[in-house]
Amino acid sequence: MTITEALRITQSVPRDARPFAVTLACGFTPLHLQTFLAAHLQQALTDRKVTITSGLYGNLVGTLENISGAALPDGLVIALEWPDLDPRLDYRSAGSWSASAVNDIVVSPRSMLDRIAAALLRIQAGPRIALSLPTLPLPPLFHTPGWQASQHELALEASVMHFAADIAQERRIAVINSQRLAEQSPAAGRLDLKSDLYTGLPFTIEHADRLASQLAQALAPPAPKKGIISDLDDTLWSGIAGEVGPDAVTWDLESHAQLHGLYQKLLGSLADSGTLIGVASKNDPVVVNKAFERKDLLLRPEQVFPIEVHWNAKSGSVGRILEAWNIAADSVIFVDDSPMELAEVAAAHPGIECVLFPKNDYHAGLAMLRHLRDSCGKERVSRDDALRLDSIRQGAAFREQASGSAAPESFLEQISAVVTFDFAAASEPRVLELVNKTNQFNLNGGRYTQPDWQKLLSSPGAVLVAVSYEDKFGPLGTIAAVAGQADGKRLTIDTWVMSCRAFARRIEHQTLKMLFATTGAEEIEFRFTPTAKNGPLRDFFATLLGEEPQSEFRLTRSQFEAKCPALYHEVRQMRRAEAHG
Amino acid sequence: MDETRQRLTNCFQVVFPDLPQEAIATASTATVATWDSVAAITLMNVLEDEFGFEMDLDDLADLDSFEKLYSYLQKRLQVA
Numbered sequence: 166m167t168i169t170e171a172l173r174i175t176q177s178v179p180r181d182a183r184p185f186a187v188t189l190a191c192g193f194t195p196l197h198l199q200t201f202l203a204a205h206l207q208q209a210l211t212d213r214k215v216t217i218t219s220g221l222y223g224n225l226v227g228t229l230e231n232i233s234g235a236a237l238p239d240g241l242v243i244a245l246e247w248p249d250l251d252p253r254l255d256y257r258s259a260g261s262w263s264a265s266a267v268n269d270i271v272v273s274p275r276s277m278l279d280r281i282a283a284a285l286l287r288i289q290a291g292p293r294i295a296l297s298l299p300t301l302p303l304p305p306l307f308h309t310p311g312w313q314a315s316q317h318e319l320a321l322e323a324s325v326m327h328f329a330a331d332i333a334q335e336r337r338i339a340v341i342n343s344q345r346l347a348e349q350s351p352a353a354g355r356l357d358l359k360s361d362l363y364t365g366l367p368f369t370i371e372h373a374d375r376l377a378s379q380l381a382q383a384l385a386p387p388a389p390k391k392g393i394i395s396d397l398d399d400t401l402w403s404g405i406a407g408e409v410g411p412d413a414v415t416w417d418l419e420s421h422a423q424l425h426g427l428y429q430k431l432l433g434s435l436a437d438s439g440t441l442i443g444v445a446s447k448n449d450p451v452v453v454n455k456a457f458e459r460k461d462l463l464l465r466p467e468q469v470f471p472i473e474v475h476w477n478a479k480s481g482s483v484g485r486i487l488e489a490w491n492i493a494a495d496s497v498i499f500v501d502d503s504p505m506e507l508a509e510v511a512a513a514h515p516g517i518e519c520v521l522f523p524k525n526d527y528h529a530g531l532a533m534l535r536h537l538r539d540s541c542g543k544e545r546v547s548r549d550d551a552l553r554l555d556s557i558r559q560g561a562a563f564r565e566q567a568s569g570s571a572a573p574e575s576f577l578e579q580i581s582a583v584v585t586f587d588f589a590a591a592s593e594p595r596v597l598e599l600v601n602k603t604n605q606f607n608l609n610g611g612r613y614t615q616p617d618w619q620k621l622l623s624s625p626g627a628v629l630v631a632v633s634y635e636d637k638f639g640p641l642g643t644i645a646a647v648a649g650q651a652d653g654k655r656l657t658i659d660t661w662v663m664s665c666r667a668f669a670r671r672i673e674h675q676t677l678k679m680l681f682a683t684t685g686a687e688e689i690e691f692r693f694t695p696t697a698k699n700g701p702l703r704d705f706f707a708t709l710l711g712e713e714p715q716s717e718f719r720l721t722r723s724q725f726e727a728k729c730p731a732l733y734h735e736v737r738q739m740r741r742a743e744a745h746g
Numbered sequence: 747m748d749e750t751r752q753r754l755t756n757c758f759q760v761v762f763p764d765l766p767q768e769a770i771a772t773a774s775t776a777t778v779a780t781w782d783s784v785a786a787i788t789l790m791n792v793l794e795d796e797f798g799f800e801m802d803l804d805d806l807a808d809l810d811s812f813e814k815l816y817s818y819l820q821k822r823l824q825v826a
Contacts, residue, residue, distance in 0.1 A: 168791040172760050196784060197791065363803045364787055 166374050168197060171204035178207060178214045184239075185213035185614070187384070188220070188292075190228040191244040194365030195219045201377035202242060209385040222365060225249040226277065229284035237288070239614045240384045243296045244376065245281075246367065247303055250274035250325075254304060256361055262306035270306070271317045278328040285332060292616050294338045295383035298325055300346065300376060301356050301367055336545060336594060337615065339383035350375035388602060390518070390540045391492050392441035393432065394483055396501035397448060397474075400522040401429060401464070402456070407449050411456035416463065424530040428522070429463035431534050436468035439550025440541040441490050441557065444472040445482035445499070445510075470558050479506050480513030487514070489561055491665040493604070493698075498540060500533075547595050549642035556666055559638035567669065574731065577671065582636040582734045584675050587643075588683075589740035590631035591622045596646045603662035605701045606645075606673070609694035611660060621659065626650040628684070632663070634672055641667055647676060649692075656686035665701070673705055674729050675736065681722050683741070688721045750819050757796050758812065761789045774811035786810075797822070 189195055189202060199217050206215045218238070220228025225245065232241065248255030251270050253262070260266065285294065307315035333340045350372045361367035368376065398405045403422035404414040416425035436442045442464070446453065453474045457466045471489050473482030479501070487494060495516030501507050507519040520536065523529035543550065567576050590596050601612050613621065622629055632645035645663035649656060658680075663673060680689060693714050695703060703713045709720060709728045751771075758770045762778060762785070775781045781789075786809075790801050793815070799822060809815050 167795045168788060169757075169760055169795040172788070172792070176760075176763050194784075196787060200788065359803060364783070366787075370791060 166201060166204060166378075168200060168370065171197075171200045171374075174204040174207050175200070175215070180214070182212060182214035185210050185215045186238040187215060187217045187240040187242060188228070188232060188238040189217050189242045189244070190220050190225050192223050192225040192246060192249040193244075193361075193367055194222060195244075196364060196366040197370055197373040198244060198366070198368060198377055201374045202381060205378045205381035206240075206385055209381055209387070223248075223252075226280050226284060229281060230287075232284075232288055232291070237291045237616050239292055239616055241288070241292045241294045242380050242384055243281075243285075243294065244380065245297060245299055245325075246301055247299045247321075249281075250277045250299075250321075254306075256304060256358060256367070257365070262304070264308070267306060267308075267317055271320045274321060275324050278324060282328060282332055285338065286335070291337070291619075293384055293614070294335075295341065295380045296329075296332065296338060297341045297346070297376060297380055298329055298343055300343075300350075300372070302352060339386075339544065341379045341383050346376065346379050349379070386544070388496075389543055390440070390498050391496040392443060392486075392490055392498070393435065393537065393541065394443045394445050394486055394497060394499045395432065396479075396503070396506065396522070397444060397446040397453060397456075399502040399524055400500060401425065401432075401444070403524075406452045406456050411452050411459070414456060417461075424524075424527060426463055427530075427534060431537060433464045433468055435537070435541050436464070436554065438543050438546040439553045441492075441554060442469050443486040443490070444469055444474065445479045445486065445501075446472075446474050447476050447479065448474045450474045468554065470554060471561070478509060478513075480510050483510050483514055483517070490557060491560075491668075498537065500537075545594065547598075549595050553642075553666075555639055556641045559641075560666055563636070563638050564669070578731075578733045580636040580638070580733075582634065582670060583737060584672055584734040585633045585737040585739060586676075586679055586741075587631040587633070587739040588629075590643075590646070591619075591629050593631060593643070595643045596629070596631050599643065599646055599664065600648075600660055600662050603664060604696070604698040605665050606661075606663040606668070606705070607696065607699050607702060608658065608661040609692055610696040610699065613660075621648060624650060626652050628656070630676070630679070632672060632676055634667055634670065636670070645672060645676060647680065651684045651686070654685060654687055655690070656680060656684045656688075657690045657692065659692045661691070661702075668701065671730060671732055671734070675732050675734050677720075677725055678729065678732065679736070679738075681725065683738075686722070688719050690717065690719045692717055750823060751816060753796055754793075754812065754816055754819060757789065757792045760792050761785060771812055774813075776810075781810075789815075793819070 185206070187206065189199055191198070199219055203215050203217050220231070225243070226249070229243070248258070251273050252258045253260030253266060253270050303318055303321070305311060307317050309315040329340050332338055354369055355372040356367055357369040395401050402414040402416045403420065403425050406414050415422040416429055417423065432442050453472070471486050473485060483499060487497065493516065494514040498518045498520055499507065499510050500520045500522050502522040502524055504521060507521060511517060511519045520533060523533060597613060597615065597618050621627065628651050629646065629648045631643050633643045634641045644667040646660065647658060648660040649658035680686065693716065695715065707713045709725060710718070755770050758765065758773060762780060765773060765778060769777070773781070786806055790806060794801055797819065805818070809818055
């Protein structure tokens with residue numbers, strides 16, 4: 166990106182777009198870093214108007230310490246450089262590089278890093294934070310020649326790494342990957358000494374752009390893909406199972422098929438963190454079953470669901486897998502070694518990302534593995550991530566038994582369903598995650614930053630209830646959240662989302678019943694907005710109102726009770742007293 | 747308007763989006779409040795993007811008006 170392009174991006178935003186305020190904390194003149202950061206963030210947050218405020222020159226820690234609860238930004242970006250830890254590491258400084266000074270330079274950054282860590286931890290329930298560690302080479306002040314790392318230099322780097330490892334444990338803080346930055350911005354091309362000495366910006370334009378890009382990714386990461394659908398022959402393993410037999414397909418080093426083994430390990434790792442893995446293969450099901458029985462498979466068979474194996478078009482397989490997962494094509498990656506199969510699936514499922522498995526190109530193979538990790542990687546793995554595949558498998562069993570049941574009412578009555586309402590889940594990250602990624606059962610499509618969410622929940626009369634569910638098929642985890650304001654007998658709902666995995670269990674009815682009962686409201690006002698994807702929620706309200714709502718509406722207790730079907734759940738309530746002080 | 751003047755005007759529009767079109771030709775650090783040291787460096791980089799050559803930070807202090815920048819660019823383009 167050039168400066169001109171960056172300026173045009175930031176100027177093209179409608180003036181009335183909702184602001185997204187970012188504080189940029191750095192000790193140097195932010196100049197182009199600020200321009201590029203605004204542009205990259207603007208590209209990631211297309212419905213917001215990004216505004217960036219920078220702190221005082223030469224006082225990074227002061228900028229952090231001045232961030233107060235009264236006016237928290239939506240995001241905080243920290244571009245740490247060596248001079249922030251000790252001014253003598255600044256090319257603009259007249260501070261000594263004497264031997265005694267060097268000994269002190271190694272020690273003093275530790276207390277500054279402690280101060281920075283304390284300032285960050287003090288910002289409670291605040292904005293998301295993106296942090297870059299020093300990106301510029303240290304000045305040549307150590308006694309060793311430059312090709313040898315001095316003990317002082319290593320000690321400095323160790324202090325920074327120790328600080329970073331501690332701070333990265335904080336949920337809200339994303340430390341950018343220095344190795345990835347080095348690939349985008351080689352070390353030799355980062356420092357512009359003349360710019361540093363003349364303007365106070367030590368970065369070349371290229372480095373400012375690439376650092377800003379990575380900081381923006383860390384502050385506003387794209388939503389991870391939810392699933393990967395993989396081919397088998399010459400993709401999950403090397404060889405055609407139907408030709409060489411299930412025992413002769415390979416994925417090991419000796420067979421020069423390690424790339425397939427690495428792919429299996431990656432899929433297994435992604436499955437462990439909640440990415441759904443399915444298979445679409447033109448193959449003989451008997452042969453594939455035997456291959457999946459092999460003990461040396463690196464992807465465990467129970468990590469894969471569904472497995473579609475037959476000789477019909479793969480687009481049909483992908484369609485059924487998407488249906489089983491109940492997610493949209495644009496949340497999924499399809500991997501196959503055949504360009505023709507990729508094209509067939511892409512044509513049938515617009516939005517799906519199709520990735521070619523590069524059989525004999527190891528450079529491309531590694532790039533593919535990294536791309537899959539980048540697309541599906543998660544910052545944190547929650548208990549709900551671990552439950553996802555099991556709950557989908559159980560959901561399939563639920564639907565199969567429900568559709569096969571002659572009496573749907575008795576089926577629902579016999580599944581031992583338990584709905585748990587948690588009234589003090591405001592700080593649970595799963596709740597905001599659910600709000601920000603649910604489309605189909607979503608009251609208005611509203612998305613929230615952490616500060617926006619906290620603001621909503623700290624308003625007078627705020628109500629938030631997180632809903633979890635389990636039945637005899639297994640737990641679904643936290644699958645719904647509803648938030649609003651109660652004012653006497655009036656209840657207004659701003660946010661209501663429910664995972665599509667939880668449909669057809671009458672959890673939404675039980676939720677409304679709970680809201681009427683616990684708040685004493687005679688009427689609930691819903692801040693509803695139709696979206697392109699919230700058809701299931703509109704259908705639900707149509708059953709209560711007699712027609713689909715078109716905009717904000719009210720539902721009375723009597724309207725609800727007249728249409729509410731029988732509910733068979735055992736209902737549990739958690740932390741209700743805690744929520745009410 | 748010759749091509750260089752037009753391209754320079756376009757650069758001013760990018761760096762000073764709130765500056766009226768008719769005020770660009772007479773713009774200087776004295777008439778444009780937002781033309782500070784940061785804007786001057788940004789303008790320099792936008793000119794580098796537009797004209798494809800590097801400018802020297804040492805020249806920046808003297809290039810404090812549209813007309814001076816226009817003259818500077820004409821000289822640089824003649825040399826090129």
